[in-house]
Amino acid sequence: MKLLIVDDDFISRSIVHEVASTFGKCDIAVGGKEAIQACKAAWAANAPYDTILLDICMPEMDGLNVLRRIRSIETECSPDQESKSKIIMTTAKKMTECFVAACFEGGASGYIAKPVTHFHLKAQLV
Numbered sequence: 001m002k003l004l005i006v007d008d009d010f011i012s013r014s015i016v017h018e019v020a021s022t023f024g025k026c027d028i029a030v031g032g033k034e035a036i037q038a039c040k041a042a043w044a045a046n047a048p049y050d051t052i053l054l055d056i057c058m059p060e061m062d063g064l065n066v067l068r069r070i071r072s073i074e075t076e077c078s079p080d081q082e083s084k085s086k087i088i089m090t091t092a093k094k095m096t097e098c099f100v101a102a103c104f105e106g107g108a109s110g111y112i113a114k115p116v117t118h119f120h121l122k123a124q125l126v
Contacts, residue, residue, distance in 0.1 A: 002050050003025065003052070004026070004027050004053070005028050006029045006066065007058070009055070020051075031060055036070065036073070043074070048074070048084075049085045068106050086109040090114055094113075
């Protein structure tokens with residue numbers, strides 16, 4: 001499995017990497033712009049990510065905007081729904097139902113409250 005971890009916080013990113021690396025090869029993006037570049041490069045190499053763990057609260061570009069951009073890139077690259085990444089939103093903050101709903105409406109596949117654990121990630125991946 002090929003995963004992309006998107007998180008601006010070093011400690012959170014490290015914890016998510018430790019957990020996610022048990023499921024496959026992990027790339028890291030420190031923010032939204034890096035995540036979008038990584039997704040474009042993966043599609044250009046015909047090797048899109050299977051799963052993206054995307055932090056919601058980031059400076060410059062929040063996770064919801066990144067989610068929308070990634071889904072747009074995927075639509076441009078392949079109309080096939082099967083080839084799209086599973087995008088799991090993560091956050092340390094308690095999110096309102098409206099915001100979580102907006103993530104799913106934007107194309108999120110799942111949601112995990114931090115800290116991300118092996119148990120919770122495995123539940124989202126199956």
